[in-house]
Amino acid sequence: MNLSTKDITDIIRILDTCMIGNINAFIIENGQVRSINEDRTCILISTKNVPTFPKMLALTRISELKKRLGLFDIAQLKIDAKEHSTRDEIQLLDIVAGKSKTQFRCTSPALLGKVPKGINDPPGWQLTISSAELELLLNASRTFNASIIQLVIRSTGEVGFSFRDEANDQFTLALEAPSVTIGDDNETKVINYNASIFIPILKSIVKSDVTQLTIGSNGTIKANINTHDIVIMPNVDSGE
Secondary structure, three states: OEOOHHHHHHHHHHHHHHHHOOOOEEEEEOOEEEEEOOOOOEEEEEOOOOOOOOOEEEEEOHHHHHHHHOOOOHHHEEEEEEEOOOOOEEEEEEEEEOOEEEEEEOOOHHHHOOOOOOOOOOEEEEEEEEHHHHHHHHHHHHHOOOOEEEEEEOOOOOEEEEEEOOOOOEEEEEOOOOOEEOOOOOOOEEEEEEHHHHHHHHHHHOOOOEEEEEEEOOOOEEEEEOOEEEEEOOOEEEEO
């Protein structure tokens, strides 16, 4: 199967999105891309701008593929997805640009283990973060070298983020805007997120003076990056 220019552009955008979520493998099947990172703290599931292949495509070593594609002018790129002769999967990507060529070997989908096909977490709360609050949160997380970001949504509507450094010194940020409850849960919610996932994704979705986040009832955060849905999974979810 020869990929069109749009197919190649879509693949590159999928690679970029995966790298933001520290995802190093994905499956494309029936026009859907899906993946989960090794820590199971970030999930990618999308059907928009996803190439359709005649057989299942499973890729690992995503950063390496991105580097190889980056060697060439995208306008000259041609990619041929070679099908496995006996298995229902793509075996190899032949990459050509002008007189230069390389290959990238695909993996067997079975080797990637169980990859979620969907997330069942109805909306629970909507948060509003100003650009000044978000900038402070991002800068402070780097200064404190935070590994865990804790979000507290109180039953009274107050919202705060906090994290600690290696010496156990704490940073807290209380948002000006109260939360808006969407679901039926009116209890205080305490949710922990992996900072290495939470921070780069939050940074990637900022497009205006105000950023709105929808928090799922179980603590998931869904973001849209490069037209693809990427979900931040909570590390710890407990009431306070």
